[in-house]
Every structure is written in structure tokens, then in C-alpha cells.
Amino acid sequence: MHIFIKNMVCNRCIMVVQQELDKLEIPYSTIELGDVEMETAPSPEKLQQLGKQLHTLGFELLDDKKNTLVEKIKTTIIRFIHSNEGEMLNTKLSVMLQDALQVDYHYLSTVFSSTEGLTIEKYVILQRIERVKELLQYDEMNLSEIADSLGYSSVQHLSQQFKKITGLTPSGYRQLQGNDRKPLDKV
Known part of the structure; x- marks a missing residue:
């Protein structure tokens, strides 16, 4: 059995969820x-507590199928953008999502747009820009390397x-003192 959780977008999130499952003594495999x-399958009471x-x-x-699918799309895109695997970036987005989720891309696109109010492509652009901000703040790569890596x-x-x-x-962003990056679950 799988349960799907919205806003679980980083390794720290995984750790927090893991701690809660352990506290409630709910066994999980991954x-x-x-x-x-x-x-x-946990009891309904344990699931409600969780x-x-x-x-x-x-x-x-998440218990709604469409919201669950949208969350799967988001986490797949986040993994895709933050993977640092250059060969993955050569894969067409629609093909990658179809292969990863085993659902027709047209359906994925329709569900995502109707649920989120923006297209998958726009969401990808926003995620890529957040990744660019992150890399600019690290100041370990020049713009050419960032462009290539993404x-x-x-x-x-x-x-x-x-x-x-x-x-x-x-370059103007890099010179800013403040950080206006958004958490990945708020993009």
C-alpha cells in the first residue's frame, strides 16, 4: 500500500515523515x-493520527486521485531538475513524465493545469529558476556552467x-544581500 503526502519535497521532509511514522509505530518499507x-495497511485510526x-x-x-497525481508530477519534476544528471536534461519532459508515471502526457497536462492553474511547462520553468537562484547563491559555478547543467x-x-x-x-540577483528564494513546495 502507498500513501501520498503533499509538500514532501526534500530529504529533510523525508526525515520528518519517517520520524512521525516511527512515533506512531506505523511500519513502512520505503x-x-x-x-x-x-x-x-495502517488502521484508519493510525492513518487519521498520522x-x-x-x-x-x-x-x-492525499486521498484524491487527481491531487495525488499532481503531487507525483511535482515530485518527479523536482527530482528531474535537482538531479544534476546532465543526460536526464536531454530527455524530453513529456516523455520523462510519461515514463516515470506510466500515464499519458496529455492527461497529466490536463489534470495538472486544471488543479494548479498553470501548465506543467510553466511549473518546470519556475522550478528551474529556483534552482538557478540556489546555484547563484552557492557561487560555485559561473552562469555558463549553470545554463549547461540545467x-x-x-x-x-x-x-x-x-x-x-x-x-x-x-548577476543582479547574485549581488543581492537578501535571499528571496521560495521553498520548493511554494513554487
Whole structure:
């Protein structure tokens, strides 16, 4: 049995969910972004307790099929963008999502757009821009390396997209003292 959890977007989130499962003595076999595979189905009472506790921590148990699918799309995209595997970035997004979720891309796109109010492609752009912000703050890569690592066709394309979304050039953003990055679950 699988349970799906909204806003579970990082390794720290996995650790928090793992701690809650352990506290409630709910056996599980694996925990990944947004997904917990259970060894056995927990009682409805335990599941309700887990849901309440996760809600206080900013997570949400998903029971609706469309919301679950949207969360799977988001976590797949986050993994895709943050994987640092250059060959993955050469894969067409629609093919990657279809292969990962075993669902027709047109259906994925329709469900995502109707649920989130933006297209999958726009969501990917927003996630990529957040990743660019992160890499700019680390200051370990130049813009050309960042563009290459995130699959942009050129530095100019990255810069134009960055300015369109943030209102700043990448170099202007790098010079900012403050951090205006969004948590991945708020993108």
C-alpha cells in the first residue's frame, strides 16, 4: 500500500515523515519524495493520527486521485531538475513524465493545469529558476556552467527567462544581500 503526502519535497521532509511514522509505530518499507510505501495497511485510526500530525508540520495526506497525481508530477519534476544528471536534461519532459508515471502526457497536462492553474511547462520553468537562484547563491559555478547543467540552450536564454520571472538579471540577483528564494513546495 502507498500513501501520498503533499509538500514532501526534500530529504529533510523525508526525515520528518519517517520520524512521525516511527512515533506512531506505523511500519513502512520505503519513503521517497511524496510517497510512502507501507508494509501493511495502517488502521484508519493510525492513518487519521498520522494525517493530523503531518498537517501540523505542513504536510497533507492525499486521498484524491487527481491531487495525488499532481503531487507525483511535482515530485518527479523536482527530482528531474535537482538531479544534476546532465543526460536526464536531454530527455524530453513529456516523455520523462510519461515514463516515470506510466500515464499519458496529455492527461497529466490536463489534470495538472486544471488543479494548479498553470501548465506543467510553466511549473518546470519556475522550478528551474529556483534552482538557478540556489546555484547563484552557492557561487560555485559561473552562469555558463549553470545554463549547461540545467539544460538551457544558452546563457542568453537562461538570462532572459530569469529576468522575465524575477525582474532581475542573474548577476543582479547574485549581488543581492537578501535571499528571496521560495521553498520548493511554494513554487
